[in-house]
Amino acid sequence: MLLEVEGLEAHYGRIRALAGVDLHVAEGELVAIVGANGAGKTTLLRTLSGVHPASAGTIRLDGRDITRVAGPRRVALGIAQVPEGRQVFAPMSVEDNLLLGGYVRSAAERTETLGEVYALFPRLRERRDQPAGTLSGGEQQMLAIGRALMARPRLLLLDEPSMGLAPRIVEQIFETIGELRRRGTTILLVEQNAYAALSVADRGYVLESGRVTLADRAGALLADERVKAAYLGL
Amino acid sequence: MSATFVQFLLAGLTVGAIYALIALGFSLIYNASHLINFAQGEFVMLGGLATVFVFAAGVPLPLAALLAILAAAAVGVALYLFGVAPARGATAVGLIIVTIGASILLKGLAGVVFDRNFHGLPPISGEEPLRILGATLAPQSLWIFGVTAAVALALWLFFTRTLQGKAMLAAAFNPLAAELVGVDPRRVVLVSFALAGALGALAGVLVTPLAPTHFQVGTMLGLKGFAAAIVGGLGSGPGAMVGGLVVGLAESLAAGYLSSAYKDAIAFVIILLVLVLRPSGLFGAKTIERV
Numbered sequence: 001m002l003l004e005v006e007g008l009e010a011h012y013g014r015i016r017a018l019a020g021v022d023l024h025v026a027e028g029e030l031v032a033i034v035g036a037n038g039a040g041k042t043t044l045l046r047t048l049s050g051v052h053p054a055s056a057g058t059i060r061l062d063g064r065d066i067t068r069v070a071g072p073r074r075v076a077l078g079i080a081q082v083p084e085g086r087q088v089f090a091p092m093s094v095e096d097n098l099l100l101g102g103y104v105r106s107a108a109e110r111t112e113t114l115g116e117v118y119a120l121f122p123r124l125r126e127r128r129d130q131p132a133g134t135l136s137g138g139e140q141q142m143l144a145i146g147r148a149l150m151a152r153p154r155l156l157l158l159d160e161p162s163m164g165l166a167p168r169i170v171e172q173i174f175e176t177i178g179e180l181r182r183r184g185t186t187i188l189l190v191e192q193n194a195y196a197a198l199s200v201a202d203r204g205y206v207l208e209s210g211r212v213t214l215a216d217r218a219g220a221l222l223a224d225e226r227v228k229a230a231y232l233g234l
Numbered sequence: 235m236s237a238t239f240v241q242f243l244l245a246g247l248t249v250g251a252i253y254a255l256i257a258l259g260f261s262l263i264y265n266a267s268h269l270i271n272f273a274q275g276e277f278v279m280l281g282g283l284a285t286v287f288v289f290a291a292g293v294p295l296p297l298a299a300l301l302a303i304l305a306a307a308a309v310g311v312a313l314y315l316f317g318v319a320p321a322r323g324a325t326a327v328g329l330i331i332v333t334i335g336a337s338i339l340l341k342g343l344a345g346v347v348f349d350r351n352f353h354g355l356p357p358i359s360g361e362e363p364l365r366i367l368g369a370t371l372a373p374q375s376l377w378i379f380g381v382t383a384a385v386a387l388a389l390w391l392f393f394t395r396t397l398q399g400k401a402m403l404a405a406a407f408n409p410l411a412a413e414l415v416g417v418d419p420r421r422v423v424l425v426s427f428a429l430a431g432a433l434g435a436l437a438g439v440l441v442t443p444l445a446p447t448h449f450q451v452g453t454m455l456g457l458k459g460f461a462a463a464i465v466g467g468l469g470s471g472p473g474a475m476v477g478g479l480v481v482g483l484a485e486s487l488a489a490g491y492l493s494s495a496y497k498d499a500i501a502f503v504i505i506l507l508v509l510v511l512r513p514s515g516l517f518g519a520k521t522i523e524r525v
């Protein structure tokens with residue numbers, strides 16, 4: 001199993017944002033986590049990336065316990081994240097953003113992966129010298145994804161990649177996610193847009209108040225009455 | 235141009251280059267940690283005094299200077315590890331108090347480890363002054379201009395051409411995203427403290443042949459470096475350079491044409507003017523947080 005999470009808890013001061021999360025992701029899978037505002041989705045990804053401390057539970061990558069491994073080390077071990085709100089290095093050029101994505105890799109690997117990312121997102125190649133902050137929202141999202149891919153992740157964490165984007169762009173982003181999945185990238189996708197996320201995913205989890213309340217094949221979740229009522233607006 | 239005017243200009247540029255080096259230290263640390271390091275002046279004092287004492291012990295001047303610069307870099311690292319890092323989570327004011335405390339401590343230690351007298355160093359290339367438009371220029375000034383320009387160029391290349399330098403900038407722009415690509419924010423701050431220590435000490439080594447050093451010189455030099463940093467906009471490298479020259483020139487012209495009594499007051503006046511009129515400085519885009 002690539003990622004195994006057991007009883008994971010995380011706090012902000014006294015607020016318990018994760019109340020014992022169990023989940024797993026197998027190699028090559030695309031797993032979606034859906035949940036309402038404040039359910040703890042971002043906190044989960046932050047804790048997996050090690051930029052927020054776990055207060056209980058374990059995180060295993062390839063069977064190895066990484067719960068206490070510092071965030072930057074986890075990137076080298078293969079966990080890359082596309083954070084909520086994209087978080088590009090706005091004053092820096094598109095290419096520098098991408099190269100920094102490969103910070104933990106060797107120069108040769110960076111050069112090679114940069115070519116692959118440009119092939120996936122030709123728009124980024126066209127704008128390579130532009131400051132990242134001048135890109136449109138959709139382009140910034142592509143940049144954030146490209147930057148995470150530069151780390152050659154074994155597990156790609158995506159936090160609401162569709163947030164604040166026009167429907168046409170959202171469609172493109174989900175097409176890209178599907179394409180990455182076909183190429184064999186293992187993905188854990190967090191979304192409020194439950195319909196789009198479950199449509200591309202293999203499996204899904206529903207997160208409510210820091211707990212997993214439902215776990216199933218994505219198709220089954222899409223058909224579930226409770227999911228339909230709460231998250232699909234049906 | 236009158237010879238006197240040229241004389242004031244040259245003096246202002248010389249001391250301005252020194253202030254620029256100190257200001258670069260303020261900006262490096264501010265960028266990495268949003269902290270104003272009020273111990274920055276002590277690095278200048280340490281650089282000068284340590285060079286004096288190591289040189290007096292028989293070590294050749296360039297080696298003595300190098301050792302002093304490395305020692306100041308180590309003091310910078312220690313300031314981070316034992317002063318700033320344990321206070322993580324403290325308020326901005328709390329952290330400033332830590333650096334002020336460190337500054338008092340370093341002054342006290344220097345007064346004991348070295349002594350409380352004034353000390354000079356021989357200039358690098360003798361004392362025979364050069365004549366420029368009727369004014370005179372000490373060869374040491376040329377060294378100061380050259381070394382400052384070389385340091386500015388090296389830093390510029392580091393931050394614009396190397397991945398390590400870009401990673402440090404990235405951590406300043408967006409610490410979370412930097413951590414998510416594998417840049418350790420603590421290491422960035424640590425390297426900034428080391429660099430700031432080295433730059434401060436270098437300023438001390440360069441200025442001591444022109445202005446004798448003493449265990450308390452760090453206070454005023456740090457203040458002037460701070461004035462330079464905020465004139466240029468805290469966190470801006472080019473701003474620190476320009477700010478240093480502006481403060482140096484203002485001080486030299488005020489001392490020359492008004493009264494030398496104003497020499498040290500000028501830095502305070504500049505700090506007040508900047509804070510009131512343009513808190514972001516000449517090159518700063520965003521306003522600095524109120525502390």
Ligand SMILES: Nc1ncnc2c1ncn2[C@@H]1O[C@H](COP(=O)(O)OP(=O)(O)OP(=O)(O)O)[C@@H](O)[C@H]1O
Nearest residue numbers: 012015017035036037038039040041042043044192
């Ligand atoms: N920095 C913080 N300080 C205090 N509480 C926080 C902080 N960040 C999140 N929380 C709280 O933790 C809980 C989970 O937040 P989180 O951001 O993980 O939710 P989310 O599912 O990502 O929500 P959204 O869909 O709005 O992004 C919420 O109750 C939130 O108020």
Ligand SMILES: [Mg+2]
Nearest residue numbers: 041042043084
């Ligand atoms: Mg969120």
